[in-house]
Amino acid sequence: MLLDRLRDLLGHDHVLTGADMAGFGEEFTGHYHWQPLAVLRPATTEEVSGILRLASESGTPVVPVSGGTGLNGGHEAEGRLMISLARMNRIRDFNPAARTIAVEAGVILQTIHDHVAEAGLMFPLSFGAKGSAMVGGFLSTNAGGSNVVRYGNARALCLGLEVVMADGAVMNLMTALHKDNTGYDLRDLMIGAEGTLGVITAAMLHLVPAPTARATALLALPGFAQALSLLNRVQAGTGGAVEAYEYLPDLFFDRMAKYKPDWTCPITPAPVNILLEIATTVPGDTPQSRLEDLLEAPLEAGDILDAVVASSDAQRNYLWHMRESAAEVSLNEDPLVDTDVSLPLDLIEPWLNRMNAEVARLDPKARMMAIGHLGDGNLHYTVYPSDKGFVAPIRDAISREAVVMGGSFSAEHGVGLSKLGSMAKYKDPVALRTMRAIKAALDPKNILNPGKTVPEA
Amino acid sequence: MLLDRLRDLLGHDHVLTGADMAGFGEEFTGHYHWQPLAVLRPATTEEVSGILRLASESGTPVVPVSGGTGLNGGHEAEGRLMISLARMNRIRDFNPAARTIAVEAGVILQTIHDHVAEAGLMFPLSFGAKGSAMVGGFLSTNAGGSNVVRYGNARALCLGLEVVMADGAVMNLMTALHKDNTGYDLRDLMIGAEGTLGVITAAMLHLVPAPTARATALLALPGFAQALSLLNRVQAGTGGAVEAYEYLPDLFFDRMAKYKPDWTCPITPAPVNILLEIATTVPGDTPQSRLEDLLEAPLEAGDILDAVVASSDAQRNYLWHMRESAAEVSLNEDPLVDTDVSLPLDLIEPWLNRMNAEVARLDPKARMMAIGHLGDGNLHYTVYPSDKGFVAPIRDAISREAVVMGGSFSAEHGVGLSKLGSMAKYKDPVALRTMRAIKAALDPKNILNPGKTVPEA
Structure with a gap:
């Protein structure tokens, strides 16, 4: 019944079920596998709005996905409607003089790089998955990458947003201005919220002159x-x-x-x-x-x-x-603990020493490797435990030791599912309570990527 | 009764009433005059927390104020408890190596400038009122000023916050990290919220090397x-x-x-x-x-x-x-319409021409002057109408014409009271609805600077 109405809305070809959903049921890390209720492929903001209206009326949870390169279970969707933004791949406007580009959620990061390069401009966000990661995902996780030391993370590079809210209403925040203080900062609230407060359908991005x-x-x-x-x-x-x-x-x-x-x-x-x-x-x-x-x-x-x-x-x-x-090269073993901690720069070496000792204590046969964006204090500390049973305690120890030293257990990959336990244990309780209040206020039926980002009370 | 409990909490000298409140009942612009219920002068976060607990229990509205240099009625407090943060003026920590400074809400902007200069560092936020404006106010309005073109506004220069919530709970977001994605961006939600979602008591600010x-x-x-x-x-x-x-x-x-x-x-x-x-x-x-x-x-x-x-x-x-x-030099007449619009840079001249014509149509005897931060498209378009009756229609026309040309009617001074009408008419209705939902969720008794920033439905 719901699927029929979704087929009426999107067309039969864009409501995938059964074997047609191949590729939509697994994360790159191999840590998460799921069977969606269906995969929806809207091509316009109006269609996303229609999906949310139907999902809201029927109380059906939705999980947005764009490039699908997330690493923390943020787009796990067991029994849920996945909304693939990949067909929303238009560049709506490119204004080289104003150094802005308005792009839809399904535009690939590399496509933006290539598009603006011809005008001598650069969109400085860059990371390994740039050939498949898309706007919706890199904004919903507030992605970082290699150039944050100079240009900031995704949030710092985004001027405006278009977001479909839980009931299907379209929120238009697509400004290109650098100074706009008309009320609460809803843009930055939506960025990094992993689709739990709304579905990002388009963004106005800020460009910089390409280095000569x-x-x-x-x-x-x-x-x-x-x-x-x-x-x-x-x-x-x-x-x-x-x-x-x-x-x-x-x-x-x-x-x-x-x-x-x-x-x-x-x-x-x-x-x-x-x-x-x-x-x-x-x-x-x-x-x-x-x-x-x-x-x-x-x-x-x-x-x-x-x-x-x-x-x-x-x-x-x-x-x-x-x-x-x-x-x-580093995330190709199983079992695996992959992380994205950040630390004050001067504490990186002491933290690594402490952490290696702690992991060795928990699992003497574990191997560890850290790669990182040293310029902004962000380490990808990876552990290859000797047994699956060590994954959870090692992950917890990494979060704990980061927080103890003034760091964060979530620098740039998002919280998704894999860091919910760390959020519950190590995030300020008043901040958690505030997040839950905001989530309940903006998504009263709890249909937007439920169970992600903010742990239940 | 409430005042007695507040005196028990803060000491008799720090609960001002009657003539002792001189200087707390008027805005610099002369546009707003009020009589507070009392002026409270807490010295610590705990005291602010205690005030909010009492205010929440008794349903008494509070209005935070720090330097009191606001221009839009944001700290108008007729019949309300004013919380002056001026005694919270400690520099909690200065870390030149990490280029951070942790300051309380009552520290004066100029004091920060002077304090970090000795270490060859700079806090780049700067504007005319820097000798009296304080941390709490410049963050609560997301102030801009003269250096935004290079360094961004107050939001871009703040890494962490400490905020007392409506019921007195203290939210600790005092990170010094440049990458921290542990859940929703509560910091940026509190910045620019003009004390309507919480009272900012301290901040971790980001410093840059001083120019040589x-x-x-x-x-x-x-x-x-x-x-x-x-x-x-x-x-x-x-x-x-x-x-x-x-x-x-x-x-x-x-x-x-x-x-x-x-x-x-x-x-x-x-x-x-x-x-x-x-x-x-x-x-x-x-x-x-x-x-x-x-x-x-x-x-x-x-x-x-x-x-x-x-x-x-x-x-x-x-x-x-x-x-x-x-x-x-410019805000010294009465009647006066002072504004802080922002526009795409290439539309500044067409906008000024349009605007001058429109004001002349509304009030042929009006005089106008625009001063501005041209580098970031921010104009302070000031009108001296020939009669008080012209103030409201001219203010409305300025907001309307800014929005029509892709600009904003609120670039850096906050919304306060004076732009509530523009918010109601020109802000995206879904954004307004979202702001109201957040306000109701975080301040269910509507005691935090009620009636400011977000217009009622």
């Missing part, structure tokens, strides 16, 4: 102390031009040799390896020679053990390709 | 076309180093000559005058010569008619002092 020149290096360093001191040196010496400061441990290159045998690392890896990129939009600036100058003294002092500075776009792309294979 | 060199100029230009083209030229030529791009009309200097007769403008004012500042943190950079180079061609082409580049700190301070006297 870049310098990219892969560096091997003896430890974190040298890495942080180098970060400060390069930031000071360039006026804050660090676009990316990515940490890769020697273990990463061991795994790369195993899983990507065709690739070769152009340096001899050390305990701390850094993919560093600086960029400029100042005419006449020469970041490559500036970077080489800045690296000289630490190289002589032994604070950098090995270094390669990319001398061509192809070399730069190769370095980035290695970095962006991290998910593929 | 600056160049500041006052320029006279024939029109807005030349001003926008110059902005783009300087942004491109400096890699986005424009810290401020402030518009002052010739009328401003006429008023300055009248109200500040001791001051002299160092250039011959033209229709469009720009206070331009660029800055750098790159060692060895010479912004002054760079700016002079960039100004040369437009000067020769007649796109700049007159120019002075400050050659000393004293000259720079003089230029800024003129700009920051704008409120004093």
Whole structure:
């Protein structure tokens, strides 16, 4: 009956059931498997609104999904209606002079990158899954990635939103203004809410001038102390031009040799390896020679053990390709604990030491590896436990130890299902109560991605 | 009875009534006058929590106030309990290495500037009232000011918050992290909410390296076309180093000559005058010569008619002092319509033309003047009507014409009371409904600054 009405709304081809739902019942991590009630493929905001109206009337839970690259069970949808935004893939407006682009929720991140590049502009959000991640998902998780150190996360790059609310009403917040204080900040409330407060159908994104020149290096360093001191040196010496400061441990290159045998690392890896990129939009600036100058003294002092500075776009792309294979190279075992903690920068090394000791205590046969966006304090600390039974206690320990040191157990991947336990235990109780009140107020029938993001009381 | 309990809580000296409340019953604009029930002066978060508990139990409305420099009736408090945060003026923690400062709601903006300057850091929020505006107020209105073009508004500079909720519960969101996605973005919801969702008692603010060199100029230009083209030229030529791009009309200097007769403008004012500042943190950079180079061609082409580049700190301070006297020089008549609209940059001139024609139609004897943060599209369009009766229709027309052209009727001063009518008429109705639902959920007894920010249904 409901499905019939949805077929009337969307057309028969866009209400998938049974075997047609292949690919919509599993997460990339392999941690979550589900059987949706149906997969809906609306092409317009009006159709999303119609779906929500029907879902609301019938009290049927819905789960929005766009690129489906989430890592925390945020789009798990057992017995629920999945709303795939993939057909909402229009670029509604591109205004190079105003440096804005209005895009629908199903536009792929890489498509935005390519589209604006021709006008000398850049949308600075970037991460490994950029070839499949879409607007709806990267906003709903407030995604981060490699360039946050300079440009901020998804939230900082979004000016306006269009959101379909629980009862199907369309909320139009599609401003392109940089200053707009007309009441509560509903935009930022919807960003990062993982579809639990509304379904994002379109966004007005903020663009920046594309760098006119870049310098990219892969560096091997003896430890974190040298890495942080180098970060400060390069930031000071360039006026804050660090676009990316990515940490890769020697273990990463061991795994790369195993899983990507065709690739070769152009340096001899050390305990701390850094993919560093600086960029400029100042005419006449020469970041490559500036970077080489800045690296000289630490190289002589032994604070950098090995270094390669990319001398061509192809070399730069190769370095980035290695970095962006991290998910593929590190999240390919089972059992697995994948995390995205953030920490004050100066506490990263002490935290890693504490954490490695704690995991070894819980599961002496576990292996661990951390990769991260060192420039903004975000670590992907991954554990390969010796048994599935260790997954939950290790995950809990990681959250606890992050919070104890002033960090967060959720930096950029969202809460979804996998961090609900950490939310319940480690998030401020008044904040939790406030979130529940907002959820109940905006989704009184609890049909929007229920059971995600905010743990039940 | 309630006042007795409040005296028990705060001490007799910190519950002001009658004549002791002098200075707490009027807005700077002169537009609002009121008689509070009492003025409370808590010194700690616990005391604020105790006040809210008592207010909640007794259903007594409270109005928070910090510096009291608001311009839209946001702290009007007829018959209400005012909570002055001025005694909560401690700097809780200053961490130069992490570039953060934790401050209480009663710390004055200028105090933050001075405190961090010694460590070579800067808190970039700045506006005319910086000598009296305080943390609680500039966050509750999401204040903007002169440096938004480079650093964003108050929201962009705040990492964490401490907020006392309607029932007295203390919500601890005092993170110093740049990536923290543990659930809904309650911080940004509280920022800009004008005390209607909670009382901000402390904040973790983000600092930036202070510029090592600056160049500041006052320029006279024939029109807005030349001003926008110059902005783009300087942004491109400096890699986005424009810290401020402030518009002052010739009328401003006429008023300055009248109200500040001791001051002299160092250039011959033209229709469009720009206070331009660029800055750098790159060692060895010479912004002054760079700016002079960039100004040369437009000067020769007649796109700049007159120019002075400050050659000393004293000259720079003089230029800024003129700009920051704008409120004093422009908001000193009665009747008065003061506004803070924002517009797409390329529509500023068409909007001004339209607006001036519309105001002349409504009140042929009205005079108008616009001052603004041109770099981020924010205009303070001020009208001096010939009669009080024109205030409301002119205010409404300004809001309407801003929204019609893709702008906002509230850029940086907050909504308070004076823009409630515009909210009701021009804000997206689904957004209004959503705001009301959030307000009802977080403040069920409607005691937090009731009747402000969000118009009743």
